[in-house]
Amino acid sequence: MMHIMFLSALSDYINTNAPMSNIPELLGLHHSNPLGLHPIVVPVLLLVLAVAMRIVYFVIYKKERRSLYPLLYSMWWVAVAATYYYCFSGDLPLFTDKDLGRTEICIGWFCQRQVVGLGWSLVGVALLSYTAYSMFNVLLHVIAHQSDRMGLTEKQWREWNWIIVVMLLGASLAGIADDFAPITGVWIMIAYHVVVFMLVLVKLVVDTVRTHLFWRCLLSAVCFIVVFEAVTMLAIECIEGYIYLFLPIVGLFVSADARYKKKTNTAA
Numbered sequence: 001m002m003h004i005m006f007l008s009a010l011s012d013y014i015n016t017n018a019p020m021s022n023i024p025e026l027l028g029l030h031h032s033n034p035l036g037l038h039p040i041v042v043p044v045l046l047l048v049l050a051v052a053m054r055i056v057y058f059v060i061y062k063k064e065r066r067s068l069y070p071l072l073y074s075m076w077w078v079a080v081a082a083t084y085y086y087c088f089s090g091d092l093p094l095f096t097d098k099d100l101g102r103t104e105i106c107i108g109w110f111c112q113r114q115v116v117g118l119g120w121s122l123v124g125v126a127l128l129s130y131t132a133y134s135m136f137n138v139l140l141h142v143i144a145h146q147s148d149r150m151g152l153t154e155k156q157w158r159e160w161n162w163i164i165v166v167m168l169l170g171a172s173l174a175g176i177a178d179d180f181a182p183i184t185g186v187w188i189m190i191a192y193h194v195v196v197f198m199l200v201l202v203k204l205v206v207d208t209v210r211t212h213l214f215w216r217c218l219l220s221a222v223c224f225i226v227v228f229e230a231v232t233m234l235a236i237e238c239i240e241g242y243i244y245l246f247l248p249i250v251g252l253f254v255s256a257d258a259r260y261k262k263k264t265n266t267a268a
Contacts, residue, residue, distance in 0.1 A: 108237025
């Protein structure tokens with residue numbers, strides 16, 4: 001009975017507040033930008049961090065500079081924190097959907113040609129895609145590094161890929177549905193999050209049984225969820241900016257990978 005009442009209340013909330021195209025809108029949680037940052041400041045910071053992380057990532061692998069792991073981790077968490085701050089900001093530029101007759105806060109305003117024009121919107125989509133892809137690639141690398149330090153094999157680490165596929169598929173379908181059936185898009189977003197949380201919980205239990213390192217396995221699981229949610233929020237904006245670029249953008253994320261090295265090479 002309780003779950004039926006909950007679903008009914010949730011359905012009413014969605015119908016009242018839809019369309020919702022991203023997690024901040026779904027949760028209805030926004031802050032008033034206490035730092036007073038201009039809307040373009042954080043996206044530029046994220047782009048700079050993305051380039052810097054790719055450089056550090058390259059040096060770690062090509063030059064065997066394992067001492068740079070703390071720097072990579074630090075930049076990564078700064079990027080994640082900045083993403084959450086930006087995406088949940090309540091004073092971002094507004095986007096008016098003429099078909100739906102609704103004005104809403106637009107995270108990817110610089111990807112919308114109605115807001116910044118065709119040329120800048122194409123540049124915005126390209127740069128945001130690169131930023132989200134770089135953060136995603138570092139996520140895979142960090143998870144691989146931590147899994148290796150816990151003694152998991154490459155095959156066991158790659159089990160995360162199945163969860164990643166579900167998240168990419170869910171975020172993609174939600175982004176597409178928002179253009180054609182907003183209510184459906186919201187339900188897709190909720191459904192794939194439930195599935196992902198269940199899969200992460202299973203992975204946590206399995207890895208704990210394998211390694212007997214519960215707290216480290218828990219840290220990896222929480223890290224994965226927190227960071228991928230940040231990347232997902234940005235990726236949805238890439239897709240929504242130009243729905244016709246859906247396949248290239250998703251293809252870019254699918255191509256992301258992390259080279260796996262033996263423990264003797266990755267121990268930090």
